[in-house]
Amino acid sequence: MVTADRSRDRVQSIERGMAVLRVFDGPERRLGASEIAARTGLPRPVVRRILLTFEHLGYVRSERGQWSLTARILELGSGYFAASSLPELAHPILLDIVAELHESTSVGVLEGTDIVHVARVDDGRPLGHTLRIGARLPAHATSLGRVLLAEKTDAEIAELYRGVPLERFTPRTAARLEELLAQVAEARESGYDVSIEEYNPGMLAAAVPISVEGTAIGALGVSSTTVREDERSLREVVVPRLRAGAAELARAYRDANPRPFRNR
Template sequence: MLQKPDQDERPPEFVEALAKGLSILECFGADNAEMTLSEIARRVGLSPAAARRSLITLKALGFVGQTEKRFHLRPKVMSLGSAFYFSARVDEVLQPELRNFVSTFGDASSVATLVGQKVLYIAHYSEQRARRPSAVVGARYPAQATSLGQVILAGLPEDRLEAFLQNMEPVALTQRTIVDKDELREVIANVRAQHYAVTVDQLDYGITALSVPIRGRDGQTVAALNTSGYSGAMTADRLVEERLLPLRQAAARIAQTFQRYPVLERIIDHD
């Protein structure tokens, strides 16, 4: 869900109507592909009248459709995501690195950034056939439950990490998901020391993942790159032993493109 800045953090030019419209677009998903006006209003925290005005506008613009009393997204919404995809040069810069890595090691590889409390996948390539949460571009998962998120959190300044921890929702996706804030602090400290993160069965059973930071020109973490495999066939130690060095090399190559395309760094940076 769209995270609005607190009232005292909003700039004078903040457009509340635009924020409401974006919140409505974000509230649709696989489990709620169609919703009534009252359902939408409840999910985004708006009055029915305010939600109705936004829906009428979005419908007139072609982003939302309506069948009887239920609303759904229209394909035009994809144009918003494709604008990011092309401006971030995902197909030109990120996707080749992921394909090359997966062609060497198999399994899957992704690039993600931090949006609020979740990691947002901005590039992904996979040869996996096993059941697992969808890591398609645009997918979002709790940051603390993923190696991608733990790497990005480790790169945050202390005040921003504390802000994340204060707002963290302790949802146990599996029995191994970190839900204790003190435990997460310890994990983040270890990730900072070793400059990589490994998770086993934290996002879902059967997923072992290794992530490293993608650093900007100033050396700060702007995103994360991972490789993942099936827990039954790949241990955490083996993943680190076989893939850590080439994963770091791939992240370094991505970072080098920031010299040629400075805007790419600004686009994918979680700030």
């Protein structure tokens, strides 16, 4: 969170440019300038200048008035997805979990009040919705989110959600801070979280933190449907496998990135 005394240091044009790029996070691959302006809340002339700048840099292209990203956009994430990064190290571990449990598996990190999926392997069966790398979901309504919120104190969580409404997606979603804090406290004590139809009806999930020397660098989770799993199977079968996978991933990350942990 950027504090008020540092807001003067922000570059508004960069913030606007990033807002334009983030519009391309949905299923639509091509968007018109007017639609981008509507989604970002920016004036259309501003959006047009931003798009022309990104076109000059090679990150977007225009065809018949429709704008789309180019493959060069992948350069922006190449450092994060380096050989020693969490997503790269997680992939073979996710493959093993999917082969064993036959359920889709993800690694997520906390960004503000959202969980961002940075690695994912699907088992190939339909889940009713598709998650891809980079997908953002509300932390308060997801198991991946709550196990990472559990790394924070209640005061830090209250500050994080100050002025941020807790949207109720289903009747099971925590819509009050007190409810969320109770769920997070349970996840903090047990070391895992289970979500039953809190974000999507018919969907459930379980997650554990990926902890390296006492610091959670992400969370590892499995998502499924109420047809294939229930709360008992999540707790008794899925969570133990996730814990083993998280421990393996934590060791791999620690070995690949010794410098950040040298003085801990």
